[in-house]
Amino acid sequence: MKNDENQSGIKIDSPIVLRDNLRRQMMARRNKLSRPEVDTLSGQVCRRLEELQPLQQAKVIMGFSSIRNEVILGPLLQKLQRQGRTILLPRVEGDNLQTVEFRPGEDMGRGSFGIQEPLGEPFAVDKIDVVIVPGLVFDANGYRLGYGKGYYDRFLPRLNQQCFKCGICYEFQVVENVYPHSGDIPVHWIVTDQSEIAVNWDFF
Numbered sequence: 499m500k501n502d503e504n505q506s507g508i509k510i511d512s513p514i515v516l517r518d519n520l521r522r523q524m525m526a527r528r529n530k531l532s533r534p535e536v537d538t539l540s541g542q543v544c545r546r547l548e549e550l551q552p553l554q555q556a557k558v559i560m561g562f563s564s565i566r567n568e569v570i571l572g573p574l575l576q577k578l579q580r581q582g583r584t585i586l587l588p589r590v591e592g593d594n595l596q597t598v599e600f601r602p603g604e605d606m607g608r609g610s611f612g613i614q615e616p617l618g619e620p621f622a623v624d625k626i627d628v629v630i631v632p633g634l635v636f637d638a639n640g641y642r643l644g645y646g647k648g649y650y651d652r653f654l655p656r657l658n659q660q661c662f663k664c665g666i667c668y669e670f671q672v673v674e675n676v677y678p679h680s681g682d683i684p685v686h687w688i689v690t691d692q693s694e695i696a697v698n699w700d701f702f
Contacts, residue, residue: 513677540570542691552662556627560586640684640697
């Protein structure tokens with residue numbers, strides 16, 4: 499085996515290996531956050547999100563249920579819902595994500611990854627105004643790495659062209675390059691606890 503290859507014969511500087519290394523590094527770093535740190539940083543992210551013009555104007559907003567020290571969106575989503583917005587959460591069905599309206603007080607299910615998922619009927623994807631996108635790693639061009647299952651990679655191309663896609667994460671999760679695939683869809687904006695990265699100004 500050559501020195502620049504791993505046991506599978508894949509070059510250690512190949513995009514596949516580099517992406518996997520990024521995933522492991524970021525997962526380990528995020529797992530080290532304490533709950534008070536997650537709460538504080540999440541609050542900072544959500545305050546920045548609230549100030550975004552596309553979010554303020556949106557009627558239908560898709561968020562997500564946080565796991566593994568992800569940014570906690572719950573309080574913000576509930577606040578937006580009280581304002582009369584329609585709030586959607588993802589539900590895994592087979593290899594794809596469905597979007598389902600979240601209604602307080604209704605029973606929630608548990609997906610295969612332990613994520614809370616709404617049980618209602620799927621909501622029309624083309625009616626979504628804003629999608630708040632989770633990620634393990636983002637780069638300055640708006641590309642992301644998730645957990646490697648490809649759910650968002652398959653979901654994002656289904657959205658209408660006017661839908662604002664906003665990635666959120668902690669500041670340390672933004673890197674120079676996530677080595678995207680040619681077919682990957684970038685988000686339009688990235689919000690962290692410390693900054694915002696403008697990828698596409700068309701929505702402002």
